[in-house]
Amino acid sequence: MRARWEILARPLFGAGLFLLAAPALAHTGDGVAGGFLSGLTHPIFGWDHVLAMVAVGLWGAFLGSPAIWLLPVIFPLVMAFGGALGVLGVPVPAVEAGIAASAVVLGLLVAFASRPPLWVAGVIVGAFAIFHGHAHGTEMPQAANAFAYAIGFVTATGLLHLIGIGFGLTVRWPAGEWAVRAGGGAISMVGLAFLFSVV
Amino acid sequence: MEPEQVLALLALGLILGPSWPNAFRTAWLVFAVAIVVGLAAGFALAGDASPGWPLLALALAAAILAVAAAKLPGIVTVMFSVGAGLLIGIASTPEPGPLRATIITVAGSWVGANLILFYAAGGVGWLRARFDRPWAHVGLRVVGSWIGAIACLMFALGFTS
Numbered sequence: 001m002r003a004r005w006e007i008l009a010r011p012l013f014g015a016g017l018f019l020l021a022a023p024a025l026a027h028t029g030d031g032v033a034g035g036f037l038s039g040l041t042h043p044i045f046g047w048d049h050v051l052a053m054v055a056v057g058l059w060g061a062f063l064g065s066p067a068i069w070l071l072p073v074i075f076p077l078v079m080a081f082g083g084a085l086g087v088l089g090v091p092v093p094a095v096e097a098g099i100a101a102s103a104v105v106l107g108l109l110v111a112f113a114s115r116p117p118l119w120v121a122g123v124i125v126g127a128f129a130i131f132h133g134h135a136h137g138t139e140m141p142q143a144a145n146a147f148a149y150a151i152g153f154v155t156a157t158g159l160l161h162l163i164g165i166g167f168g169l170t171v172r173w174p175a176g177e178w179a180v181r182a183g184g185g186a187i188s189m190v191g192l193a194f195l196f197s198v199v
Numbered sequence: 200m201e202p203e204q205v206l207a208l209l210a211l212g213l214i215l216g217p218s219w220p221n222a223f224r225t226a227w228l229v230f231a232v233a234i235v236v237g238l239a240a241g242f243a244l245a246g247d248a249s250p251g252w253p254l255l256a257l258a259l260a261a262a263i264l265a266v267a268a269a270k271l272p273g274i275v276t277v278m279f280s281v282g283a284g285l286l287i288g289i290a291s292t293p294e295p296g297p298l299r300a301t302i303i304t305v306a307g308s309w310v311g312a313n314l315i316l317f318y319a320a321g322g323v324g325w326l327r328a329r330f331d332r333p334w335a336h337v338g339l340r341v342v343g344s345w346i347g348a349i350a351c352l353m354f355a356l357g358f359t360s
Contacts, residue, residue, distance in 0.1 A: 069337040073266055073344040080348035084355030137355065146356040147202035150349040158345060 035145030039152025042136055043160065048099050048194045049132055051187045053157060055106035056125055057164020058180055058187075062110055062171055067118055071125050072161040076154055078126040079133035083153075086137020095138075098131030103191025110184025113177075200311055203254040203353065204287050208315045210261035210346050211283050213339060215276055215316070216323020222273055223320055230280040230316060234309055237288015245295075250286040255354040257282050262347030266340050287312050 043049050053075070060071040085092060092098075105124070108114075116124075136153065167183065170176025211230075215223050261279055264271060291308035293301055326335050 065333070069340060073340050076348040077263070077266070077344050077351070080351035083352050087352070087355035087359055137352075140356070146353050147349070150352040150356075153352065154345045154348045157348075158341070 033148070035148030036152040039149035039154075040156045042139070042153055043132075043156045046099075046135075048103055048191065049135075050160060051190055052099065052102040052106055052128065052132065053160035054164040054167075055103060055110060055184065055187050057161040057166075058110050058168040058184060059106055059121070059125075059164075060161070061165045061168025062113065062180060063115060063118075063121060067121055068165060068168075070118065071121060072158065072165065074122050074126050075129045075161065076157050078129035079136070079157065080150075080154070082130035082133025083137035083140070084133075085130070086134040087140060088137075092130065092134045095131050095135050097195060098128065099135060100191050100194035100197075102128035102131060104188050104195055105191075107184045107186070107188025107191055111181050111188055112184075113181060200308070200315075201251070201290060203251050203258070204290055204312070205315065206258040206346055206350050206353070207254045207261070207283050207287065208312060209319050210258040210265065210343070210350070211279055212316055212319020213265035213323055213343050213346070214261050214271060214279060215320040216339075217270075217327060218273075218276065219320055219324025219328075222276070223324065225273070226276045226280040227313070227316065227320070229277050230284040231309075231313055233281045233284025234288040234291070234312055237285040237290075238292055238305055238309070239288075240285065241289040241292025244289070244292075250290045252354060252357055254283075254286045254290065255350045255357065257286065258350040259347050259354065262343045262350060265343030266347065268336065268340060284312075 043053065056071050056075050060068045063071075082092070106128070109124075140149065168180055171180050215226050218226070257279065264275075287308075291305070291312070293304040293308075295301075323339060326339065
């Protein structure tokens with residue numbers, strides 16, 4: 001028994017040391033690799049962004065075809081447009097509140113199993129994508145390689161949608177549907193907390 | 200080859216791929232000739248032209264058409280081929296130098312651009328023919344939206360830098 005514990009303890013100790021280590025922060029956004037990493041991590045380090053993008057995937061999966069692919073196709077395109085507005089310095093009002101509201105609204109739509117017409121779903125997702133894109137565009141590091149940054153940024157967004165779609169596909173089972181709706185409710189609650197902190 | 204050129208070629212491949220192989224031949228031939236014209240125009244302009252943002256605009260427009268998955272008339276694909284060929288030709292014009300080096304550079308640019316377009320459109324055509332399933336069409340639309348989003352962001356970043 002003791003030998004088995006030792007076998008487990010050594011890699012766990014090693015993993016613990018790995019987690020405790022401070023990051024070297026060698027990549028400051030310069031160059032191709034730095035630009036890609038900067039773009040890839042940018043959407044992931046904001047929980048309100050993460051929640052909303054996962055919610056888009058969840059809702060798409062919940063609505064089924066063609067929304068399952070249409071919403072994650074609309075979001076990056078419109079988000080990039082919002083990003084362009086942010087980069088160019090075009091002001092958009094209440095960006096942070098809009099991002100938090102996106103998590104609240106999208107989470108509620110999933111929680112209540114809302115099935116509006118496809119064009120309405122597209123307009124809702126597209127409208128919120130503007131806020132997300134604008135925030136990312138405004139905070140975009142000037143030193144980043146534009147091409148690599150854009151690839152990383154779009155890839156991260158797509159992967160977050162994919163996580164939502166993957167979870168959302170469990171709606172075909174009754175337990176899965178309840179889990180997805182509960183997930184939507186949780187996203188909405190967290191979004192509400194973000195909304196109160198920014199308003 | 201600059202990122203703007205690669206994006207434009209990939210987006211063009213997405214809209215030419217569905218017409219693979221028959222209608223693609225015409226568009227590809229037009230593209231190949233347009234690059235030569237673009238290279239000649241680039242030499243005439245002596246490097247004064249900067250086709251970066253028009254290439255990104257073309258990539259964005261083609262990507263949106265790929266996302267819409269609309270059946271495009273032949274004239275539209277030919278016009279995109281002409282535009283992409285001209286702009287890539289202008290962008291590929293080398294700096295003045297020895298004749299031999301200039302010829303090799305120009306030939307390399309021409310072959311490289313044609314190969315990328317051939318493989319992009321051929322890959323799309325093959326995917327659609329080999330896997331005639333909804334997920335294949337969805338995947339191509341997602342790729343189109345990502346190319347469009349990248350082009351849009353680069354477009355804005357190009358203005359500020």
